[in-house]
Amino acid sequence: MIRGGDQRRPQACDLELGRAVSLAQQGDEGAFEKAYHLVHPGLLGYLRGLVGAAAEDVASDAWLEIARDLGRFRGDGVGFRGWTATIARHRALDHLRRQKRRPRTSLIEQEVLNLPGRTDTADAALESMSTRWAMAQIAKLPSDQAEAVLLRAVVGLDGPAAARVLGKRPGAVRTAAHRGLKRLAEQLTPANRAQSTAGAVPDPLKDET
Numbered sequence: 001m002i003r004g005g006d007q008r009r010p011q012a013c014d015l016e017l018g019r020a021v022s023l024a025q026q027g028d029e030g031a032f033e034k035a036y037h038l039v040h041p042g043l044l045g046y047l048r049g050l051v052g053a054a055a056e057d058v059a060s061d062a063w064l065e066i067a068r069d070l071g072r073f074r075g076d077g078v079g080f081r082g083w084t085a086t087i088a089r090h091r092a093l094d095h096l097r098r099q100k101r102r103p104r105t106s107l108i109e110q111e112v113l114n115l116p117g118r119t120d121t122a123d124a125a126l127e128s129m130s131t132r133w134a135m136a137q138i139a140k141l142p143s144d145q146a147e148a149v150l151l152r153a154v155v156g157l158d159g160p161a162a163a164r165v166l167g168k169r170p171g172a173v174r175t176a177a178h179r180g181l182k183r184l185a186e187q188l189t190p191a192n193r194a195q196s197t198a199g200a201v202p203d204p205l206k207d208e209t
Helices: 014-025 029-072 077-099 121-127 131-138 143-155 159-166 170-186 190-195
Strands: none
Touching: 014 029, 014 077, 029 077, 029 143, 077 143, 077 159, 131 143, 131 170, 143 159, 143 170, 159 170
């Protein structure tokens, strides 16, 4: 049996997502469509970071599997995000194996990231960057840092949930995300700031316990 859920404070839409998933499991097609619209943007952004232009195709494969196995899922809205991210990652790795190349990050569409940042030094700097610029820098991070930041900031998972997706210890994922954010902040120069537009990087390290 597949279990979902984690211990972080839910996002505003996670309660709505949990209700939609529950109704979808009872056969409500409209509820499944709502769950799809709540989850898909972040999931697609994560896949763009893994497989680039193939993200749409990989996402389609992932959603077919999600729909097929929906009745097996047990958990809340937060857990559903983690479960769908795990499925999407498996399909992405399958794609990359077929392409005989290793996972790498690529640019993510600007509208994927729209959550406020933290107030510490690294995140305060990131808040002044344009989202597109930030994603260009994420693409340059080591793969473990890039994927940790993508799962935390784009998909919206906390440390334990992201760790389950990656099959790593929460501390390792938290450290990778923190190092990634620090590296992004170090890349922010006055010139970059002057050229940036309004936008924010979400807070992947907030509310850790």
